[in-house]
Amino acid sequence: MNENGLNEKEVLSLLNKAKSNDLQYNHVLSSMCTYPHEIAVKAHVKFIESNMGDFGLFQGTYNMEQEIIKMLGNMLHCSTVNGYLTTGGTESNIQAIRSMRNSHIVNDPNIVVPESAHFSFDKIADILNIKVKKADIDDELKVCLDSVESLIDDNTVGLVGIAGSTEFGQVDPISDLSKIAVDNNLFLHIDAAFGGFVLPFLPKSEQFDFSLTGVSSLAIDPHKMGLSTIPSGVLLFRDMEDLIHLKADTPYLTIDTQYTLTGTRSGATVAATYAVMKHLGNEGYRKIVSRSMHLTDYFVKSVKEIGIYPVIDPIMNVIALDVPEPAKLRSKLSKEYNWQVSIAQKPAALRIVMMPHMDFETIDLFVGDLQKALDEI
Ligand SMILES: Cc1ncc(COP(=O)(O)O)c(C=O)c1O
Structure with missing residues (x-):
């Protein structure tokens, strides 16, 4: 740090310089995040100092958080829902598995997740000292139920299903997983970090939420298709009891207990999420998802040509393309054509996420460059 501070103009000039080195989302086809909705940004700034780690001081923000949980409970068919705003899918997944582990004490705990699960489950294995068993994926890239059943043993504390896999946007057979969870008396966590704000707004989709009796908890991220500000995730539990497994005493605060992983916690993202959900309503999200799906269909039609x-x-709006040498193609598209795409691992593919910042003209430009890049490799 300098001995003497810079004036505001100098600091802003440093910020502008840093910003110019960030990519704008318009050439980004790899991210599950996007520009937040304008109203979310306004709300975020308005509540910038609010700390949900000590929400006794910020009762207004806390009330908004409770309403978000209620609105999501309604959307995801659970009248008894409890939960809180996390920093995103990773934290929600960590906390859901921590609750499973704490509610089902065994010597050497394990969980069964689909092989397509997000890498946050590898972090979970390390942080929670729990074995993460990976079940096979079928040709449609959904988890194989036989594989899940064969991996369950006396030390299994829970199962995970994915509603919108990171690499392929696929939805596991959650209703079958729910039956397996009920039959084996196991906790079932649904990772709907991406799909949670997509599936309810599609004209037709499989059941994936609390309408299935075996589903105990669910992760859904407002900072992905919810168009809120980063970092906004939500962890939801059907039963308060499962939230209580995360309880910690907080002797010096205005509140007696916390159920969260972090201590100090942003109230700004609570306000942002509340604002955008209130502003868009079901109808607004339906329009956003519908446009993203139109872009997805248009993209698929264009690449097929x-x-x-x-x-x-x-x-949903995640597309994995069967291309030769996906890693090489990705690198070429980035270095020579200024497009950010990503790759899926198994099967290897070029992965595209069609977020709301995309448009038809940009897709045409991208597909033109994709064709050139393919000819060159
Ligand atoms: C299905 C799924 N779960 C969890 C996560 C992790 O979310 P975050 O990066 O917000 O922690 C992601 C991120 O893309 C995801 O796609």
């Missing part, structure tokens, strides 16, 4: 096909027909 140049002889490229998706690995599976997209369920």
Whole structure:
């Protein structure tokens, strides 16, 4: 740090310089985040000092958090829902598994997750000292139920299903997983970090939420398709008892207990999430999802015209393309054509996420460059 501070103009000039080195989302087809809705940004700034780690001081923000939980409970079919705003899917997944582990004490605990699970489950294995068993994936890239059942043993404390896998946007057979969870008396956590704000707004989708009796908890991220500000995730539990497994005493605060992983916690993202959900309503999200799906369909049609096909027909706005040498192609598209795409691992594919910041013209430009890049490798 300098001995003497810079004036505001000098600091802003440093910020502008830093910003100019950030990519704008318009050439980003790899991210599950996007520009937050304007009203979310306004609300975020308005509540910038609010600390939900000591929400006794910020009762107004706390009331908004409770209403978000209620609105999501309604959307995801659970009248008894409890939960809180996390920093995103990773924290929600960590806390859900921590609750499973704490409610089902065994010597050497394990969980069964689909092989397609997000890498946050590898972090969970390390942080919680729990074995993460990975069940096989079928040709449609959904978890194989036989594989899940074969991995359950006396030390299994819970199961995980994915509603919107990171790499393929696929939805596991959650209703079957729910039956397996009920039959084996196991906790079932649904990772709907991405799909949670997509599936309820599609014209038709499989059941994936608390309408299935075996589903105990669910992760959903407002900072992805919810158009809130980063970092906004939500962890929801069907039963208060499962939240209580996360309880810590907080002797010096205005509140007696916390159920959260972090201590100090942003109230700004609570305000942002509340504002955007109130502003858009179901109708607004339906429009956003519908536009993203139109872009997805248009993209798939355009790549098929140049002889490229998706690995599976997209369920949501995530597309994995079957291309030769995906890693090399990704690097070429980034270095020579200024496009950010990502890759899926198994099967190897070029992964595209069609977020609301995309448009039809940009898709045309991208597909043109994709064709050139393919000719060159
Ligand atoms: C299905 C799924 N779960 C969890 C996460 C982790 O979310 P975050 O990066 O917000 O912690 C992601 C991120 O893309 C995801 O796609």
